[in-house]
Amino acid sequence: MILESNAGRVAVHAKRTIDASGDAAVVARAGGDYYFGDGGRIQNPTMFFRLGGVDTEAFWSAYGSDTICPPWVTDAIRSARADGAELPREKVWIFRTPRPGELLVNATRLAGRDGRVLNVIDPEDFTIAEIDGRRQMREYADFLRETLPGCADAYVVDTGVEVGIRQTRSIAAEVTLRNDDVVNCRKRDDAIVRSPWPIELHDGARPKLHWLLDDWYEVPYGALLPMGLDDVIVAGRCLGAEHEALASARVTAQCFEYGHAAARAVTLSLEADVALRDIDVTELRRAMRRAGSSL
Known part of the structure; x- marks a missing residue:
């Protein structure tokens, strides 16, 4: 990976990369596929x-x-x-x-x-x-x-330090979090995040809300894995999700856990010397629970 900064140009030889930009910046520059919302329609930014x-x-x-x-x-x-x-x-x-x-x-x-x-x-x-x-x-x-x-x-x-960004790029992921997964509170064996947050969609004249009452859905590990890239995993709002599903999955608390999952997954990948998509997700979930995640 070639990076440009105030210190000049440097090469980073990383075995694994966590794209925590929120914008899938690494994925985009590495040639991975991505999309913007629903046919280019994305959520409005805001200023708290x-x-x-x-x-x-x-x-x-x-x-x-x-x-x-x-x-x-x-x-x-x-x-x-x-x-x-x-x-x-x-x-x-x-x-x-x-x-x-x-x-x-x-x-x-x-x-x-x-x-x-x-x-x-x-x-x-x-x-x-x-x-x-x-x-x-x-x-x-x-x-x-x-x-x-x-x-x-x-x-x-x-x-806010800068404008609050709800949505930019979403990765074409190994597994996509679907709108129905959120609405129907789907539970999964490959889950790395549990979320009760409503669909909170800001892309029109007024917010659209769909509440999840006394229930939750779960985000699959594969939603963090860009298709076609073996050594990159994302953490943040750029996970693979349909437009309305992302309006729930993008929120801060969930993003904390995506970062947790990504870091644990990279550790397991390096220890087992396997691609990120080939790690034992059961062991990933077990490691996350030991560290305090609710799964």
């Missing part, structure tokens, strides 16, 4: 931010216990938008944090000015997302201060 200085008791008393906003907040967003505010998303999600007087806000929806989907593999699209994400953040922060109880003295603590 935190508000401090909130009277959280007054806020939650008015807002309610659900993180998804109540109808009166949606109505207020629509009214502010009609008056010229840049508030493209009318169903916002607000969360508690461990810090007193603070809220975590998931409100922005980032797209091209012509409404097109932003694919942040393209540096121009990434720049648009970074700029518009912070512009929308300011608009939503102003709206919250002016409208919601407990927020009159609120201030922006910070935004």
